[in-house]
Amino acid sequence: MSKINTINIEKQIFDYLSQRLSPKRYEHSYNVAMLAIDIASNNCANVLKAQTAGLLHDCAKYMSDRGLISLLKDHKNFKYFKEISNVSPRLLHSFAGAIVAKEKFGIKDSDTLNAIRNHTLGRANMSVLERVIFVADSVSLDRKWMHAKRIRNLARTDLDKAFLETLKNKIEDVINDGSWLCPQTVNTWNWYVSNYKKNN
Numbered sequence: 001m002s003k004i005n006t007i008n009i010e011k012q013i014f015d016y017l018s019q020r021l022s023p024k025r026y027e028h029s030y031n032v033a034m035l036a037i038d039i040a041s042n043n044c045a046n047v048l049k050a051q052t053a054g055l056l057h058d059c060a061k062y063m064s065d066r067g068l069i070s071l072l073k074d075h076k077n078f079k080y081f082k083e084i085s086n087v088s089p090r091l092l093h094s095f096a097g098a099i100v101a102k103e104k105f106g107i108k109d110s111d112t113l114n115a116i117r118n119h120t121l122g123r124a125n126m127s128v129l130e131r132v133i134f135v136a137d138s139v140s141l142d143r144k145w146m147h148a149k150r151i152r153n154l155a156r157t158d159l160d161k162a163f164l165e166t167l168k169n170k171i172e173d174v175i176n177d178g179s180w181l182c183p184q185t186v187n188t189w190n191w192y193v194s195n196y197k198k199n200n
């Protein structure tokens with residue numbers, strides 16, 4: 001991609017986000033992008049892709065539940081679509097975000113699109129970029145929960161550990177809240193604990 005194209009896409013993205021997201025969500029998206037660049041640069045990942053995925057990860061967050069389901073109706077062949085639509089449609093914003101990124105901004109890179117798509121539920125065997133965005137979303141500067149700062153620092157030196165801690169905290173939050181835990185998140189957890197143990 002040429003420099004001029006990159007700058008044009010960045011401007012389009014900032015315009016899109018500022019017109020649709022709340023100021024708080026806009027600031028969060030910016031913070032996620034900045035942290036994603038930081039973590040990516042410390043983990044040999046592509047910083048430009050990290051920036052794009054970070055900025056766009058919540059680009060569909062403004063849509064209503066009905067709007068999300070409607071956008072995804074032609075893409076509903078992904079696992080658990082029906083369950084998520086029925087029980088927790090807000091989770092669809094990550095899947096919808098990947099579609100917006102592709103169709104509105106012409107993002108073709110599958111790693112960037114997967115990082116947007118999987119930032120809420122994760123999946124087995126995620127790429128470095130996918131894990132960078134997953135972690136950055138949970139511990140960006142605007143996140144004030146107990147371990148956010150520590151995991152933010154940890155991600156620079158041990159992305160695997162930071163990812164597992166982030167995922168564990170997410171699952172604990174859902175359970176403590178008495179909410180529905182998507183089977184895809186359980187699959188993500190099971191895949192990573194077995195593989196992390198094997199490698200450590």
Ligand SMILES: [Fe+2]
Binds near residue numbers: 057058093094119137
């Ligand atoms: Fe999100």
Ligand SMILES: [Fe+2]
Binds near residue numbers: 032057
């Ligand atoms: Fe987010």
